[in-house]
Amino acid sequence: MAEQQQMQIGEVAERTSLSLRTIRHYEEVGLVIPSARSKGGFRLYTEADVERLLVIRRMKPLDFSLDEMRDLLEITDRLAADQPPVGEELALLRERLDAYREATEVRCGKLRGQLLAAEDFAATLRARLGA
Known part of the structure; x- marks a missing residue:
């Protein structure tokens, strides 16, 4: 199975139009959990994580x-x-x-x-x- 591309929070924020603070908040409340952490401790997200954040973003205005x-x-x-x-x-x-x-x-x-x-x-x- 091919390894999934992992993105740092800045790229995820850009792709989802969510702020870094909002993404971190969603992590704190358990809506999304980064798939991994880099050796330096940075959050790493997959395409599935991005899709999950997009679902959350779509629910917000409702x-x-x-x-x-x-x-x-x-x-x-x-x-x-x-x-x-x-x-x-x-x-x-x-x-x-x-x-x-x-x-x-x-x-x-x-x-x-x-x-x-x-x-x-x-x-x-x-x-x-x-x-």
Whole structure:
């Protein structure tokens, strides 16, 4: 198996558009754990770590709490495990995942409504400037 490319935190921050401080915070609260450390003690991340951070970043504007993020990541980790769940455990995980999907759709709808209101306000300001 080929060795995975490892990145330092600065490259990960650039790729995810997250600050170093935010990435370190997510590590402190257990949402992401660097895959390795260099001999000098620097955090090293893999592509899978970057993908995990991107999931977290996408959840943030939808106002998911850290606990909800942690729960969702645990669900997806379990579903993607080398020995995936079966039977009742699989059904329960899929049910929980579907609840997050539903919550996401509701929250996206709310954001779309807020965006429409903001665009309407911007149009009102443009019209007043033109008057």
